[in-house]
Amino acid sequence: MRRSLPVLIAIVVGIGMVFDLFLKLPLLNNPMAEVRNWMPIMTSFAVIVGCVGLLNVHYKNIQRKRPGWYNSVILWAVMLSVIALGCTKGTRDATYSFIFNNVLVASSTTLSAVGALFLASSGFRAFRATNTNATILLISGALVMLAQVPIGEAIYGQIPNIGNWIMNVPNNAGQRGIMIASGVGFITVCLRIMLGYTRSYLGGGE
Amino acid sequence: MNFWEKMEKVDVRIIFVVVIIAIAIPLVKPLGLPMKVMPMSQQVYDYIEKMPNGSKVFLSFDYGTGSIPELEPAAKAFLTHFFRKGFKVYTMASTADGGMVSQMCMAGFEKLGKVYDKDFITLGYFAGGEAGIAAWSADAKKVFQRDARGTPIDQLAMMKDIKTVKDFTLGVTVNSGPGGYGTVEAWVRQVPIVYKTPFIVAPGGAMVANTIPYIQAGQIQGMIGGLRPSAEYELLLKEPGLGVAAMDAQSAAHSIMIAFILLGNAAYFALRKRPGARQ
Amino acid sequence: MFIVPRLVTLYIMLVVCGVIVLQIERAKRGAGIKIRRIPALEAMTEVVGRATEMGRPVHFTAGVGNLTTRGAQAMMASLEILSYLSEMAARYNSKIITTVAQGDVYAVSEEIIKGAFIRAGHPDAYSPDMIRYLSDSQFAYAGGIAGIITREQCVANVMIGHFAAEALYIAESAHLAGAVQIAGTTNMYQLPYLIAACDYVLIGEELFAAGAYFGKNLVDLGALSGQDFARLFAVALIIIGVALGTVGNKWLTDFLAFK
Numbered sequence: 001m002r003r004s005l006p007v008l009i010a011i012v013v014g015i016g017m018v019f020d021l022f023l024k025l026p027l028l029n030n031p032m033a034e035v036r037n038w039m040p041i042m043t044s045f046a047v048i049v050g051c052v053g054l055l056n057v058h059y060k061n062i063q064r065k066r067p068g069w070y071n072s073v074i075l076w077a078v079m080l081s082v083i084a085l086g087c088t089k090g091t092r093d094a095t096y097s098f099i100f101n102n103v104l105v106a107s108s109t110t111l112s113a114v115g116a117l118f119l120a121s122s123g124f125r126a127f128r129a130t131n132t133n134a135t136i137l138l139i140s141g142a143l144v145m146l147a148q149v150p151i152g153e154a155i156y157g158q159i160p161n162i163g164n165w166i167m168n169v170p171n172n173a174g175q176r177g178i179m180i181a182s183g184v185g186f187i188t189v190c191l192r193i194m195l196g197y198t199r200s201y202l203g204g205g206e
Numbered sequence: 207m208n209f210w211e212k213m214e215k216v217d218v219r220i221i222f223v224v225v226i227i228a229i230a231i232p233l234v235k236p237l238g239l240p241m242k243v244m245p246m247s248q249q250v251y252d253y254i255e256k257m258p259n260g261s262k263v264f265l266s267f268d269y270g271t272g273s274i275p276e277l278e279p280a281a282k283a284f285l286t287h288f289f290r291k292g293f294k295v296y297t298m299a300s301t302a303d304g305g306m307v308s309q310m311c312m313a314g315f316e317k318l319g320k321v322y323d324k325d326f327i328t329l330g331y332f333a334g335g336e337a338g339i340a341a342w343s344a345d346a347k348k349v350f351q352r353d354a355r356g357t358p359i360d361q362l363a364m365m366k367d368i369k370t371v372k373d374f375t376l377g378v379t380v381n382s383g384p385g386g387y388g389t390v391e392a393w394v395r396q397v398p399i400v401y402k403t404p405f406i407v408a409p410g411g412a413m414v415a416n417t418i419p420y421i422q423a424g425q426i427q428g429m430i431g432g433l434r435p436s437a438e439y440e441l442l443l444k445e446p447g448l449g450v451a452a453m454d455a456q457s458a459a460h461s462i463m464i465a466f467i468l469l470g471n472a473a474y475f476a477l478r479k480r481p482g483a484r485q
Numbered sequence: 486m487f488i489v490p491r492l493v494t495l496y497i498m499l500v501v502c503g504v505i506v507l508q509i510e511r512a513k514r515g516a517g518i519k520i521r522r523i524p525a526l527e528a529m530t531e532v533v534g535r536a537t538e539m540g541r542p543v544h545f546t547a548g549v550g551n552l553t554t555r556g557a558q559a560m561m562a563s564l565e566i567l568s569y570l571s572e573m574a575a576r577y578n579s580k581i582i583t584t585v586a587q588g589d590v591y592a593v594s595e596e597i598i599k600g601a602f603i604r605a606g607h608p609d610a611y612s613p614d615m616i617r618y619l620s621d622s623q624f625a626y627a628g629g630i631a632g633i634i635t636r637e638q639c640v641a642n643v644m645i646g647h648f649a650a651e652a653l654y655i656a657e658s659a660h661l662a663g664a665v666q667i668a669g670t671t672n673m674y675q676l677p678y679l680i681a682a683c684d685y686v687l688i689g690e691e692l693f694a695a696g697a698y699f700g701k702n703l704v705d706l707g708a709l710s711g712q713d714f715a716r717l718f719a720v721a722l723i724i725i726g727v728a729l730g731t732v733g734n735k736w737l738t739d740f741l742a743f744k
Binding site for chain 1: 216218221222225226229239240241242244245270271272273274275302303305306309310332333334335337338340341344345348349354355356400411414415416418419422432433434453454456457458459460461462463464466467469470471474475
């Protein structure tokens with residue numbers, strides 16, 4: 001029962017959702033609309049579950065004095081105080097906005113910017129003209145990069161058009177192929193879940 | 207180690223420092239390189255220009271705080287254009303950060319004289335990803351019982367005539383991709399394909415390649431993908447902003463990266479040609 | 486009763502699903518289905534061997550997705566790989582560290598790793614420390630992984646699942662720490678970065694082949710074979726459409742778009 005009931009729910013709701021797209025049948029459409037309306041609510045609760053899980057993990061770190069446990073204390077203090085501030089004063093409060101702008105935005109954009117540095121180092125390492133395919137990749141990559149910036153058209157006026165052609169024609173063809181193949185892969189995984197062949201979402205096993 | 211061996215195995219920290227300096231210089235001393243407007247940005251501008259004044263449009267802030275530098279120029283350019291045309295703007299977000307980002311962005315326009323519940327409303331964050339988009343598209347008031355300011359949805363004048371996504375003339379997503387919940391594909395699957403509502407996307411630069419097939423299939427009406435198209439859009443609006451300001455730095459960054467790649471390849475070929483060298 | 490403009494999509498869906506189910510049933514009845522060699526999946530065995538020899542752990546992460554909305558299909562497929570990897574690690578007495586970014590993935594990963602150690606006959610070797618919940622914020626999660634790989638001196642980084650912008654951050658950090666890297670995602674935006682930064686990459690639907698590849702599970706084999714037929718069907722439509730379109734006939738395009 002513990003495993004059969006979730007599988008039965010997955011099968012019924014999965015197949016119902018698929019046919020809801022194609023059939024105008026109130027007996028099907030109304031329950032499925034209700035399921036769709038419940039999804040944002042369930043996902044919101046998943047956020048809460050995630051927060052509680054995070055606090056739990058860090059509480060264990062503090063309790064067992066694992067290396068770096070003081071970071072977990074800071075996490076507890078900051079997380080609870082920001083949650084309390086948001087719940088009591090609202091997200092338009094000046095203090096909440098200050099914390100959001102000067103802590104979250106600043107740190108997120110910094111980490112995002114570090115990605116650019118990693119891109120430079122991985123590009124330096126990886127883009128070697130070792131064979132014909134790699135050379136084509138290198139040349140087309142350089143042209144597309146130059147097409148995205150004004151210095152490209154300062155070097156040669158047609159670079160933006162060449163870059164756009166590369167994106168719209170050969171790249172597009174490859175993207176479509178990958179999209180179709182991935183789409184078929186998605187259908188297969190979903191079909192296996194909807195027909196009960198796969199139960200890995202319950203924690204292992206078929 | 208000779209010069210080429212050193213070049214092939216250069217310490218990544220040197221690469222990091224050179225890239226940082228190359229980006230910083232144009233930010234301090236802009237070069238002002240000219241830039242032409244490409245057809246895709248022109249297409250988006252023309253499409254919105256042709257829309258009747260007072261149209262109802264929604265804009266979804268589907269990006270987090272990490273993508274603000276790349277995507278906020280596009281979001282602000284769209285909003286500038288919308289308000290210039292007198293559109294009624296409905297904002298929302300499918301990412302938790304996006305809720306706050308939308309409030310911060312709209313606060314700027316409110317300071318410029320735009321009136322809440324007359325020119326725009328901020329609906330806030332909705333959870334559920336594609337399921338949330340599907341639910342909202344079918345019945346907007348079921349997903350948002352209140353707006354981001356806590357006002358019950360039935361008390362908002364701008365929400366009076368909104369039932370489904372068909373009641374909008376245009377939808378826009380400013381999207382950082384799967385880091386958030388509502389991806390470009392999710393919006394395309396649930397809005398233009400199901401309800402035929404015209405749709406424009408503003409994805410991050412890395413997602414442009416994957417979004418082009420939807421434009422060529424006619425499922426979306428245009429795309430402002432990345433920082434350069436955002437800068438072009440700002441130029442078309444004659445309001446150069448953060449997008450244009452970042453172009454010189456982006457030019458420097460791309461040039462430096464290409465220079466390093468060429469240097470690495472020169473070292474690779476120089477070492478390959480040496481007698482007894484590895485192949 | 487039918488929403489007429491979507492009928493063509495329904496027919497195609499029924500054909501594709503029918504072919505997949507047919508091949509699954511044929512596989513269950515013993516039809517011999519073979520899979521080509523996938524280097525990235527072959528490398529899994531190598532990395533566990535390397536970890537055993539060097540006495541250092543293998544790091545596995547399934548990315549920032551969850552099991553319901555964000556990249557659910559890729560997450561399910563990556564958990565099959567986790568099952569195989571952890572069973573191998575248990576058999577060869579090497580350590581595995583799994584990092585997760587979502588609560589539901591944490592719970593399922595814990596069950597999978599525990600089950601793998603029990604199946605391998607080493608239930609005592611399992612430790613709760615093998616699964617670490619970091620953060621659902623992508624860069625915080627990536628920073629945590631970078632720290633773990635560096636501090637624990639992981640010999641390999643297996644990152645297969647649903648990744649966003651943090652993919653390159655994780656891959657480069659692991660490279661700087663000297664780890665062998667196997668990556669895979671269905672998120673096409675991140676594939677170029679992973680191909681540039683990692684040693685082995687599973688591209689797109691190769692991710693879904695893992696269950697069949699390792700376990701020789703008949704359902705997985707049949708599903709893979711069914712996918713191939715579905716792709717052949719798509720290729721046939723493309724060829725016919727291109728041929729007709731070249732001579733100016735848009736019948737197939739209009740039929741599929743229901744115009």
